[in-house]
Amino acid sequence: MARHDASDLASRLGRQAEAVCKRYLAAGRRQGNYWQVGDVRNTPGKSMFVRLKDTAKGPAGKWTDAATGEHGDLLDVIRESLGLIDFADVAEEARLFLSMPPDPEPQLRQHARTPAPSGSAEAARRLVAMCQPIGGTLVEAYLHGRGITALHGCGSLRFHSRCYYRPDEHSPTETWPAMVAAVTDLADRITGAHRTWLAPDGSGKAPIDIQRKAMGDLLGHTVRFGLSSDVLAAGEGIESVLSAREVMPGMSAAAALSAAHLAAIQFHDALRRLYVVRDNDRAGDGARNTLIERANGVGVEAITLSPMLGDFNEDLRTYGRDALMAHIRVQLAPQDVARFMLLAA
16 A cells, blocks of 8 residues: 555544454543543553644644553554554555545456466465464464464564475475464564464364565565554564563564574664564574674663573463563663553563
8 A cells, every 4th residue: 555545544444443343443432532442452441642632732533552662653553443454455444444436456456367476465364364363263262272372562473373394395295283373574564374284173283394585575675564653573483573572562573583684684764772582592693793783783772581491482382471571670770660560561
């Protein structure tokens, strides 16, 4: 979706801000000139405020979450409350709400579509489009089995019930259920995908030789959790990053999928502090050192978060949530403890 299209849709939604909130943030309620709710994912509570009328402080539709520092417009509300990833899907939903005619471009592209090269960014985008949200699926069961229950802001994760698996070019193609993660750039465009094949009951990974594979344009890009903010926790594996986020649920996070890719992640202009969620091995040390040097070079404060064992998911499963919280708490900047661990306290 082009930037001017996004601005136009956000402005149109702002003119119907209260109706948007009633549909997508139904857990909240109106308080004066604001809609009050727990967060942009439609959690009950009172920390997020959506402006319902234009004021001197800003236009209608703008919102701020006082607990996390997140802010945005009503397109963000639609994206996060529905767990959408691609802006094209957000735009389509916004157009449906506004009773606008559909954008013809996606339809034209659909009719003219040709086979995507294997492993390409386009193939990754098509794979993600074939998947469904993780709620109530084997992906949710798999993550819960690893101690991960804080799944807000996880629209980048998807479920595919019969994802192709082929260990090499000489082997037959199999199908297994899979957790599919969308890899995106700083503009939220899908550039790649990561597959974790799962056991048929979701109790763990599938009993196959290669349990994970990535595809597409990955360098510099990440699997993102939560909205962009001035503080980010970035690590390698999805499960390790989500485990750290389990005890600091207000913080934006990103998984780079490997040590080499972690060292090369791109930084948002608004980023001021970066937590490096390192793995406890030589590759993790190298990624940490490179990332800290790059961050310091552009004026971003970098702080290392180190696990007790091999990674933070191993910590979570071995010692439990309370012990992990205590371990991470002393590694955070003091101002971030209340800001990001408040919901977990």
